């Protein structure tokens with residue numbers, strides 16, 4: 436029967452949780468994270484290992500290698516060979532692999548999310564969101580056949596011009612710690628779907644999710660060498676920037692690393708897309724729906740312990756909205772700080788002791804520069820997790836633009852609050868800030884929202900929406916200091932980044948149509 440035929444052609448996937456566990460994390464002692472080269476999870480021969488600690492406990496859960504020079508070269512060798520074959524595969528074949536990959540990710544999202552909680556600290560529900568927002572990019576890749584279509588025009592008698600996009604060859608992805616599934620999934624699925632091979636370097640702080648995704652990719656039919664994973668930090672990054680066989684680099688992370696990678700990659704003739712730091716402002720107009728707005732702002736400021744590049748870390752209260760601060764403090768106080776697997780937890784730990792110290796220092800700088808500390812989350816201790824890197828929701832008001840806590844990206848659960856008499860003043864403040872990643876306005880006035888949307892110089896604008904990360908039919912469009920390069924992640928722009936256009940003009944005439952002599956003038960079509 437038709438149904439029977441369908442069942443027999445459906446691929447039986449063999450992945451299960453224990454297999455995923457072996458790749459990145461084993462209970463009962465630190466596992467050594469492997470390289471993934473030429474379709475094999477292989478032990479690194481390095482002598483340099485980076486300790487990966489559970490941020491809620493300080494337990495060393497795995498050791499991440501600084502992959503050796505030989506291993507970095509081996510990954511590129513494998514990617515180079517694989518790219519030659521993979522670029523000849525059809526769009527339909529690659530689309531089908533993406534369909535299987537999205538199915539497998541959905542099946543295993545809870546296990547990946549658990550690993551994210553252990554390595555990165557965010558809550559389980561939030562970690563599932565991390566996987567899900569990446570999964571959506573794989574779903575975009577499932578529409579590859581229509582998205583990769585080129586153009587065609589008959590330009591003269593018997594003459595046609597058409598264009599299509601070809602893969603670049605070997606590309607690379609360098610990832611930050613804060614979205615260990617979503618951001619690798621911004622990169623490798625589209626790179627692979629467009630016919631490239633890719634060398635990925637996850638954050639040395641939480642490579643587990645990508646290791647699991649690699650295993651799912653292999654199971655979905657990504658051939659050996661098309662996806663490779665190497666590990667490390669600066670040396671590994673510099674190798675990627677300098678290796679001539681790597682044609683393009685996708686980077687997401689901090690300003691320091693991003694500027695370095697953009698400059699060094701460009702100097703070596705590579706295409707680089709780099710998403711950098713942020714300082715996202717929420718503007719509250721007094722006509723906003725108070726309850727919904729305060730809940731949205733508290734969620735977006737303190738969710739993921741403020742470690743989202745689209746977190747609302749700065750609040751601008753316009754006019755009478757400044758009276759709402761006590762209510763905001765009350766809401767923030769209700770948020771529970773704790774271990775990410777505890778279903779009651781709203782705010783997990785921050786990534787490291789160093790990060791916690793940096794956050795605490797920036798809060799203190801606000802106090803010393805004359806701001807008011809309305810809610811102090813420093814010194815929060817979680818029962819059973821006393822060693823964790825916890826910082827509770829923190830609110831600083833009366834902040835001025837010249838204070839360090841306003842100028843620096845804090846990247847923790849800290850909301851700095853400023854006031855403005857008018858929306859125009861708020862717009863001016865935001866447009867003067869060097870970053871332009873995201874912003875949100877809360878209002879019931881369509882006219883104010885429209886004016887804000889058009890006058891604000893920020894890449895992603897939310898109107899009564901706190902974290903306006905676009906779905907992948909659009910692209911992630913941070914601007915100004917939050918981005919280097921002119922091609923965005925995912926969406927149409929993401930496909931363009933991993934491909935180059937080729938334009939063909941062809942003439943097919945009958946054999947009798949030969950010219951009597953050579954024409955030396957520039958061909959023109961009239």
Ligand code: NAD
Nearest residue numbers: 610611612637638668669672688689692710711712713744
């Ligand atoms: P990070 O820059 O420290 O690390 C990112 C990657 O760069 C890692 O793989 C790391 O090994 C490497 N790296 C770090 N320092 C380096 C150096 N000096 N030279 C070369 N490579 C280096 O960033 P992070 O702390 O992992 O992530 C947080 C940052 O990422 C925040 O600034 C956040 O705003 C930003 N971010 C931006 C976006 C966005 O889309 N704009 C999204 C997520 C995160």
